[in-house]
Amino acid sequence: MPPQIINNLTLIFHGDTKEVLNKPYRNKSLVSYPLNRRASIKDIIESLGVPHTEIGCLLNRTEPLPFTFIPVGREEIHVYPLSPDIPVTSATLLRPTPLVGLHFMVDININKLAHLMRMAGIDTSSIPSESYRVITQAASDRKRILLSRNKDLLKYNQVIFGRLIRSQNPNEQFAEVVKLYALAPHFRPFSRCMLCNAVLVQVEKTDIKHRLEPLTKKHYIVFKECPSCNRLFWRGSHYEKMVKKLETFSPETIDDGLQG
Numbered sequence: 001m002p003p004q005i006i007n008n009l010t011l012i013f014h015g016d017t018k019e020v021l022n023k024p025y026r027n028k029s030l031v032s033y034p035l036n037r038r039a040s041i042k043d044i045i046e047s048l049g050v051p052h053t054e055i056g057c058l059l060n061r062t063e064p065l066p067f068t069f070i071p072v073g074r075e076e077i078h079v080y081p082l083s084p085d086i087p088v089t090s091a092t093l094l095r096p097t098p099l100v101g102l103h104f105m106v107d108i109n110i111n112k113l114a115h116l117m118r119m120a121g122i123d124t125s126s127i128p129s130e131s132y133r134v135i136t137q138a139a140s141d142r143k144r145i146l147l148s149r150n151k152d153l154l155k156y157n158q159v160i161f162g163r164l165i166r167s168q169n170p171n172e173q174f175a176e177v178v179k180l181y182a183l184a185p186h187f188r189p190f191s192r193c194m195l196c197n198a199v200l201v202q203v204e205k206t207d208i209k210h211r212l213e214p215l216t217k218k219h220y221i222v223f224k225e226c227p228s229c230n231r232l233f234w235r236g237s238h239y240e241k242m243v244k245k246l247e248t249f250s251p252e253t254i255d256d257g258l259q260g
């Protein structure tokens with residue numbers, strides 16, 4: 001029997017897509033892939049460790065490709081990362097139906113990131129489930145960008161928009177997301193409940209003063225309440241620290257338009 005000829009596919013990984021390649025390819029730019037099966041380019045790249053959510057653009061030399069493209073061998077495919085230059089609100093060949101806005105969902109393993117996002121006023125829901133099917137379907141139905149540290153979760157076809165969070169440190173995770181999605185102009189501190197993501201409602205101090213500690217009652221004027229869990233929020237030292245942190249991302253002073 002004549003030997004079977006296997007054509008190699010050349011994959012060139014750009015930017016931070018290299019970081020998530022499986023060993024032994026990790027951080028290599030060029031991967032020569034023996035094409036011994038009929039598979040979509042999405043499946044091939046994911047088998048090397050890079051979830052499709054991490055890809056901003058695919059080019060066969062200079063020709064843009066969809067995830068469904070089936071290589072026959074000898075192609076030279078460039079894999080480009082997500083970038084703030086390709087916003088999720090623009091239609092692309094890879095993601096023809098864009099999102100209408102910047103709405104996020106986190107898996108429960110990175111819940112501290114969710115708290116930081118909500119403190120900044122970014123719409124970030126979480127889902128109290130460990131079922132991949134439940135999480136991916138919810139992200140798809142609710143048209144949210146799924147943030148996760150779990151590669152397998154992000155490989156699901158239902159997940160159109162997502163991001164594999166690289167760092168294990170919540171502050172670094174937050175910085176990563178703010179930079180990638182250019183979130184600084186969307187910061188609205190003191191607008192969402194850190195725990196439930198509900199939009200806070202301003203309340204009259206006279207209506208809630210019986211719920212305040214004496215020093216809080218003395219020093220603060222403006223209060224907001226979460227309509228979901230009824231927690232009260234005010235511009236205390238925790239809030240001031242958050243605003244300082246947000247200002248490191250933004251050239252302009254963060255102002256929530258409130259006094260007190």
Ligand SMILES: [Zn+2]
Nearest residue numbers: 193196226229
């Ligand atoms: Zn709440």
